[in-house]
Amino acid sequence: MPDIKVLVLIGSLRKASINRQLAELAAETAPDGVRLEVFDRLGELPFYNEDIDNDDVAEPVLALRQAAAGADAALVVTPEYNGSIPGVLKNAIDWLSRPFGNGALKDKPVAVVGAAHGRFGGVWAHDETRKSFGIAGPRVVEDLKLSVQTTAFDGEHPRENSEVAGQLRDIVGKLAAEVG
Template identity: 45%
Template sequence: MRILAISGSLRQDSFNTRLLRALPPLAPEGMEIELFDGLGEVPLYNQDLDVEDPPEPVRRLRTAIAEADGLIIASPEYNGSIPGVLKNAIDWASRPMAKSALLAKCVVTMVATPGRALGRNALSDLGRVLHDCHAFVISGPWVHLNDAGAKMEDTEAEDGGTTTVLTDPMTRRIVDIQLNSLQQAVKDEAGRHAVVPLLPFIQPRT
């Protein structure tokens, strides 16, 4: 099972990107998690560019989402909501509606924040936006990693690079619940239920 992980932050040392890097060792057996790199290259959504041959970064984003069995999206909270770069990527991925890469896709949402009071609005808005794109969002308990700097550690990976380890036991437990729920939702094709309201519009009339 191939899961695509997308960080809503472009910052090099983003807490949300580090959170996603910590997930592969915690994934259930049979699940592979791949981190998407390239969100910052996606242009601002412009319907004039949304043609049969869209910009290459858009094609790459749509293909990566479409070919994944499920998604994990980790987002910071900016001014009480999700960052513009993430909303922009979702706007591109959700079109054209009838062939949207997000259509019926099972998604886990997460938030990592250095503070204690931020994150709930981002989780709520991200879930609502994905619901409107007819994706299936796994319900809580959500991974809401506050005081993130104290709950993660960067270590050297086997390949010489850098990886991240979640040190907070409760967060690790919720990650386990969410990833196992995502795996089961994909196996059960739970995303089909998210598409039901859209079917009258995308199915040919007989």
């Protein structure tokens, strides 16, 4: 059976992003038969604008939509910015929500996880990402949740935290199991 492909979107563009590290960990520990692929070009997407969402759409948008079309599911790994979704991620959701009713992730399972500095670990951003993606077309798997306070990592790579590593592996496995 071919591998289940999971598109990974990271809500931080920072090189040393803890959420990027979490995404790396998810890829490293994914169960056999599940392949995670980070789409690393969210910073290249223009701001969503209906005037430029046409047959001649910008190449990074095309690349995002192609990556999404080729995926069976998606995993979002994001921090929280000012109590909400980082703009770079929201912009990607908007691009993926079109064509209206027929976006490239339509009906595919999506899980949202991440880490933030605040004591709730970014839960507002994670809840709002679920809400927004749920409206945008994919099928959000609501009970796959992980919101970690970054202090839990104590300056180390998240792979050093066996509890979080185990939770993440479990979520990726359950997300893959949602692929119909």
